[in-house]
Amino acid sequence: MKVGKLDTELLQKIVFQHITCRREEVLVRPGVGEDCAVVDFGNDACILSTDPITGTAKEVGRLAVHISCNDVASNGVEPLGLMLTIMAPEGTTAAEIEEIMRQAGKEAAKLNVEIIGGHTEITTAVNRIVVSSTAIGRQVKNKVVSTKGARVADCVLMTKTAGLEGTAIIAHEHENRLKAYMGEEMVEQAKGMMDKISVVPEGVIGGEMGVSSMHDITEGGVLGAVWEMCEASKVGVVLYKERIKIAPETVKICRFFNIDPLRLISSGCMLMTIGWEKVDGLVQSLTEKGIEVSVIGEIIREGRYLVEGNQKIEIMPPESDELYKVV
Template identity: 55%
Template sequence: MKVGKLPTSLLKEVVFSELTNRSEEVLVRPSTGEDCAVLDFDKYVCVLSTDPITGAVEDIGKLAVHISCNDVASNGLQPIGIMLTILAPTNTTKEDIRQVMVDANKAATSIGVEIIGGHTEITDAVNRMVISTTAIGKQLKSKMILTKGAKAGDIVVMTKHAAIEGASIIAKDYYHRLKGKMNDTQINNAIAFSDQLSVVKEGVIAGEFGVNSMHDATEGGVLGALWELAEASKLGIEVDIERIPIKAETKAICEIMDINPYRLISSGVMIITVDEEKAQDLIEILEKEGVEATRIGKILKENRLIKQAGKTTNMEEPDTDELYKVIEGHK
């Protein structure tokens, strides 16, 4: 099988199909595009999301915190706590573990989340460090926002710029491959994209504003997130790819590595759908709070389309994230 998360079709066939037991307290259970489980706690709900970090070497403590907290923020709320599990190979040092915890604590502090538990283990089952986190949040049931909540006619708004996480990982982990083809300033700018990985701020703002759906862009990049949002909502989507913001540093990295920036892991980007008449107000509020926001498309009743250079093509189901092509090519 290919490296990376399972394609949607395979998830449905071999994972979701095997989940048969049901509890009445579960309001949201596994499905395409829904990265959080939601449990009924009377007038409140408990929102949980879990994710591993497998595609990065540097800053994995930081990445691990943000990736799960971003999922919870996609439901429009501030995460409360996070559980963190570290599986480290046998050549790991005490200082390696310490650095992971320093980075994780710094990231958690920056978004007001407490690391409330987890597990740390040295094991020969892995050949490099793997971190898995579970983020937990609490929300009024009446304010739940789900990926599947998009409506036909909604405007699609994207925050920040494409491939934030992927460009940062490649710039840091493959610095010597880029050096000589990009100058140090460009590479360091890309590395610094990791300071933009959290979408908690925009998730909370959009939740309070009242949007119809949200989905953070992780594996599969911006196009993958757009497809998953449409799939979750059982609707179509049209995106103008030329409106998707992308930094010059990201373009340069992707050209050197021969990968597609729109399908490169993009933690730090939130995809939001909102009623057309409210879209500009949302964009202005986000930008007033220092969050770049761009209108990139609309939700359709059917068909998933990409507009580019005056042509319209069908949007394809997400495949292996472009980051894994880089990793596989440098083993």
């Protein structure tokens, strides 16, 4: 199989079909585009999400906090707790483990999230450090936002710039090569994009403003996330390429490695759908908090398309992320 998360067809064939037990307390179960489970706790719902960091050997403690907290935020709720599992290969030093926890503790504190448990182990089962995180949030049950809520005629918005996380990872991993190509200043700016990978602020705002759906943009990039959102909601979409913002640093890096910024991992970017009558209010609320946002398309009944000039290109299901092509 290819490196990266399983494609949709394989996920349904060899994973989902074997999940047969159903509890009445579970409100949202595993599905394409659904990154969180939602469990009924009476008046409130418990929101849970889990993810590993495998695409980079650097900044893993930092990324591990945000990857799961971002998923919880896409349900319109602030995460409150986090559990971390660290699996490290033989030869890993105590200083390396401590650095991961230093990063994780610092980022969790910024989000007002408590690290409430986990597991740390040295093992021959991995050849580099893998960190898996599980985030937990709480929301009033009838206010939970899901990926599958997009409605025909909704406006599609995206925060920040495409390929954000991938740009930062590549800049950290290939710093010296890139400095010779694009200069030290631009490489440092690209590395600094790691500071923008939380979508908790926009997730909370989206929940307050009544978005119909949200999905944080991770593996598969903007196009992958849009396809997943539409698949979960059973709708189509028209995106306009010229409206999707891409930072100059991302453009440069993607040209250097010949990869597509619209299919590059983009934690830090949030997809939102909302009725047109609420768009201005949402944009204003995000802008007032210093969050860049763009209107990039519209939900339609069927068909998933990217419009570029006079071309209308079908958006295909996500495959292995562009990050894995970088060597």
